[in-house]
Amino acid sequence: MRFKPVDPADLPDFTPITPAASSCIAKIVVDKREMRCAVSKEIDRMRVDLKDHRLFSLPYGQFPDAKTSAGIDLEFRTLSIGDYVLSDRVGVERKTTDDFLKTLLERHELFSQLMDLKMAYKRPLLVVEGEGGQNALFTSRMIDPASIWGILEAITIGFHIPILYTNDCAETARILCQIAVRQQTHERRAISLHGKRSHMTRKQLQEYVISSIPDVGPVAAERLLRRFGSVEGVIYATKKDLLGVDRIGPKIAEKMRMLLSAEYVSEERGKHAQT
Numbered sequence: 522m523r524f525k526p527v528d529p530a531d532l533p534d535f536t537p538i539t540p541a542a543s544s545c546i547a548k549i550v551v552d553k554r555e556m557r558c559a560v561s562k563e564i565d566r567m568r569v570d571l572k573d574h575r576l577f578s579l580p581y582g583q584f585p586d587a588k589t590s591a592g593i594d595l596e597f598r599t600l601s602i603g604d605y606v607l608s609d610r611v612g613v614e615r616k617t618t619d620d621f622l623k624t625l626l627e628r629h630e631l632f633s634q635l636m637d638l639k640m641a642y643k644r645p646l647l648v649v650e651g652e653g654g655q656n657a658l659f660t661s662r663m664i665d666p667a668s669i670w671g672i673l674e675a676i677t678i679g680f681h682i683p684i685l686y687t688n689d690c691a692e693t694a695r696i697l698c699q700i701a702v703r704q705q706t707h708e709r710r711a712i713s714l715h716g717k718r719s720h721m722t723r724k725q726l727q728e729y730v731i732s733s734i735p736d737v738g739p740v741a742a743e744r745l746l747r748r749f750g751s752v753e754g755v756i757y758a759t760k761k762d763l764l765g766v767d768r769i770g771p772k773i774a775e776k777m778r779m780l781l782s783a784e785y786v787s788e789e790r791g792k793h794a795q796t
Contacts, residue, residue, distance in 0.1 A: 538596065538712050544587050545594035547705040548712055549697060550606040553597050560615065560650075563694030567593050569702060576698060578691070593698050600714065602637045603645075605697055608704035609713045612642035615693065618651030618661050625672065632726045635680050641715040646700075647676065647684045650693050654686040671756040673785055679733040727752050734777060741768045756781050 541548035546569045551561055566579045568590040579585055585592060603612040614634060616624065625631040638645040651657040658673075659666050676682050687693045704710040730752055732742035748766050749755045763774035 538714065541594040541705075542592075544585075544592060546591035547698070547701040548594040548596060549701050550596050550598055550600070550712065550714065552600040552604045555604050555615070556597055559690040560693050560697070561595060563691050564593055564595060564698060567694060567698045569593075569698075576695065576702070578695070593701065598714070602634075602641045602715070606712060606714060607697065607701040608644075608708075608710035609715075610643040610710065611646060611700060611704055612638055612644075612715065613646045613648055613697065614638050615648045615650060618649060618653075618657040621649050621658065622662055622664075629723070632675075632680075632730070635676060635682055636726060636729065639680050639682060645680075645682045647682050648687060648693055648696070649684060650687045650690065652688050654688060667757070668753065670785065671753060671781070674756075674781060675730050675752065677785065678780065679730040681733075731755055734780060736773045736776060737769075741766070741773075744768060 538548070538550060549564060551564075555561055563578070566581075567576060568579050568585055569576055569592075570590050572589065577590075600606070604615045605613040607613060621631070624634070635645070635647065638647075649655070649658070651661070653660065658669050673684065677684060685696060687696060705712060727746055728739060728742045731737060731745055732739045734742075737745070744766050745755050745758075745763075746752070749758050749762070760774045760778050763769050763777060764771065769777075
């Protein structure tokens with residue numbers, strides 16, 4: 522058997538992060554696979570006004586004025602987990618709408634990637650980028666909307682990972698810079714790399730997702746998955762079906778149905794609804 526030699530450049534790099542350049546107000550560590558992505562180019566154009574702390578994008582061809590504004594320093598690394606590191610506690614996984622669905626449906630890597638992110642960073646974040654924002658997930662492919670809602674609920678409720686939706690690379694760059702500046706300047710957070718990829722099996726990931734539902738522990742999660750065959754099967758199970766599983770009483774079954782069928786309302790939507 523012949524083994525392909527490993528390129529040292531492809532191995533995760535955990536050497537200490539160098540401080541941001543003197544002309545920059547914050548630093549973002551970027552995975553090398555994102556080097557050709559337009560997000561990195563947009564971050565390179567972002568500036569922070571030193572007077573009013575306003576974040577703005579420098580017009581193409583215009584040179585920055587170091588006396589009135591500061592930039593965002595970029596450092597490219599081979600990251601084991603995530604695509605962007607914004608502080609010692611914030612790691613970001615970025616997906617285009619198409620990549621989100623491919624990683625979920627074809628490569629079956631989405632949950633394992635998010636699990637690694639959650640284990641490595643105290644404030645993990647998923648950014649889904651695509652024209653139309655969240656709606657693009659429901660319109661780009663012929664997928665039952667209930668399945669998409671189930672996946673989003675599993676990520677936000679099961680994994681406790683917030684999701685931000687952006688329309689394009691410019692919006693993604695802006696939100697990454699906003700978080701990096703707030704973390705490193707306002708909250709005085711350092712920036713460092715965390716973690717290695719886990720080796721959790723699909724079975725373990727499925728049990729983790731279901732057991733994270735309130736009042737459903739590991740034992741009940743395993744019994745639910747055995748009964749209904751998949752995470753999706755548990756999501757679609759009726760209250761009557763759930764009551765047929767040992768350790769699932771009326772209160773837990775009712776709570777599960779309310780949680781799994783409730784519409785997801787982001788904080789932004791909730792604020793708009795109150796005004």
